[in-house]
Amino acid sequence: MITSTGNAKVKELVQLQKKAKNRNKEGVFIVEGGRIFTEIPKELLVQVYVSESFYEKNREMLAQGAYPVEVLSDTVFDYAADTRTPQGILCVVRQLKYCLEDLIAGEAPHILVLDNLQDPGNLGTIIRTAEGAGVTAIIMSRDCVDVYNPKVTRSTMGSLFRVPFVYVEDLPEAVAELKKYNISVFAAHLQGKNAYDEENYSGGSAFLIGNEGNGLSEEVADTADIRVRIPMCGKVESLNAAVAASVLMFEVSRQRRRNGKER
Amino acid sequence: MITSTGNAKVKELVQLQKKAKNRNKEGVFIVEGGRIFTEIPKELLVQVYVSESFYEKNREMLAQGAYPVEVLSDTVFDYAADTRTPQGILCVVRQLKYCLEDLIAGEAPHILVLDNLQDPGNLGTIIRTAEGAGVTAIIMSRDCVDVYNPKVTRSTMGSLFRVPFVYVEDLPEAVAELKKYNISVFAAHLQGKNAYDEENYSGGSAFLIGNEGNGLSEEVADTADIRVRIPMCGKVESLNAAVAASVLMFEVSRQRRRNGKER
Known part of the structure; x- marks a missing residue:
């Protein structure tokens, strides 16, 4: 001892x-x-x-x-x-090792792309929620908080071992890779053109989620096929990053369940 | 000085x-x-x-x-x-003072009822998200974390001043009051009968949200008209309380926007 x-x-x-x-x-x-x-x-x-x-x-x-x-x-x-x-x-x-190509090659992947996310609790909550919403992979920019930070691993509640993830050096390059696989790329953006629930997520879909304080950088937002917004009441300017990601993930989940039933 | x-x-x-x-x-x-x-x-x-x-x-x-x-x-x-x-x-x-009767008397209220919620960050995030989703009032059991805890006020990002709330001594009694005003009461429950998106929230709707570790007590869950669940993939047993509340709130918001457009 x-x-x-x-x-x-x-x-x-x-x-x-x-x-x-x-x-x-x-x-x-x-x-x-x-x-x-x-x-x-x-x-x-x-x-x-x-x-x-x-x-x-x-x-x-x-x-x-x-x-x-x-x-x-x-x-x-x-x-x-x-x-x-x-x-x-x-x-x-x-540590877990995944390869980007493997993660995006499946049928109708459901992907989160996190740009410079900083709060350990937010990342942990996103990973936990992602498993529940059927997300197939999480892609993170190198400057996101470390997924192996003890605060992150704790708040994933075990989902860390079940949701594949990769860190990438160059986020726009990774997004270009997604597009090669015909994955539609949506940027969660306060000035989004369409409300998030007006889009169709039955095909491969990826969501760009930005930093807690500053949202998505223009450089990264520009790589998306379309900017979507979560319509907001009152004087709220933005949602917590984990909440915004959760609302989007469960909209995908909802649409795919509905489509499954209609077939 | x-x-x-x-x-x-x-x-x-x-x-x-x-x-x-x-x-x-x-x-x-x-x-x-x-x-x-x-x-x-x-x-x-x-x-x-x-x-x-x-x-x-x-x-x-x-x-x-x-x-x-x-x-x-x-x-x-x-x-x-x-x-x-x-x-x-x-x-x-x-401190802000609201009266339960005033909060539930409006047209088609959208209400959150929190039972023994303990985490200050969760309560703050819920209040912030509630404003964005158009929630009209938050009702809390007396044993919820204090809304005036500095960690709560900070994470509400100002929404504390715009979303009316009350603490009640007896939650089942408050729920009975809601029903008198023809508000449908939904319990967010892991063993819910219907998926949350199969219900219609165009009329007055209230959601019971339980404690982070234990969920809703049976006593409180029993007061609901219906138990709804958020369908989950993978091995996830439950969602973070603020995430679960957010998914439900924005489903109400989504349905009401859609209905508004169809009129």
Whole structure:
């Protein structure tokens, strides 16, 4: 059992929580909590850390797994954890690797393209909602918040392992790629021409979603086939990015369910 | 200028930020930031606190207002502010008072009923989205997070002043009141009978939204006329409460816009 916060493994763990650079160098990330532990594809598990208390209660379950388990004293575990009320289990997990071409080649893909999204809670919520709405892939500009940030992974509630995603260096280039596959590209834009529900999303559809404070840059918005807006009452100028994305995703889901029934 | 954090007004300000009890006793709340300041109905302004730097830059604008202005040294201002990067202006604002009967008596009201919602960010996002979706009132159970919590007021982005709301002691009783006014009551429920988009929301409609972790209690869900679900793909069990509410609100908005056009 590790009983010192000065232990090399504990120091490494803390750095993996805090720094994207360290995560990317090792090709791993940290997942915290008992519920999400059950959703990690076991072949991705590199190492499991548990608190002494968690170990005592879950000895049998842990003995059955084909992954190395390291026990930390409760104090050291609380030190290494990112949450205020840690649940006693932390996993080092291999990063997920997807290829853009694979993600956009399917039949009628439903894609989100995120440009410079910054809030970890928003990204986590978008990934969780995306799974529920049947999104097939998420494409992110390199300057979006890191998907392996502990705040993001937590708020995805496990959907991180089920919704494919890629970071791209050049977003307009990725959008050009989508168009080659006949995917219609819609920019969520306050000055959109049509209301979002006046478009037909039965074919391959992608939505460009912009930064929380500034929306989409003109450069990125210009790559879209059409700008759509969410009609708004009152004096509201814009919606929260995760809310706007959710309204659009569930409109696609709604239309596709309706079309399915009418066939 | 106030230069000490020990000043009685500064102490009172900090307590008003932190404690609902103090806010309710005084019948006021605190609003922070330059943008939201411009959205406060001026008759509600009790007192404005500014940092020395803010005062220097905005002396003329502040001189025009018919409200008392108190200047704090920058250090004291930062101490009193709730945000990490304060913008130099803090307002003491009178609490808003609405009457349930007034809120539900209009033509085809669009109402949200929140049961034990706990996350300040969720409540703020719901209020902001509600204004955009044309919601006419929000009814909250007494055990919901305090709408005057600084985290809530900030994330409403000013919509707090434009979307009427009430807290009620007895939620089932409030729902019974809605029904008297022929408002259809829908419970957002994972085991809902119909998909949310199969219902007609052209008449008065109210949605019951439950707690983040536990959803709606059976007692409250039972008061609804019908339970509706948001159909979900993948392994997602539930959506974030603000996302679920947003999808429902904008479905009402969508249907009503469509109906308006067809007339």
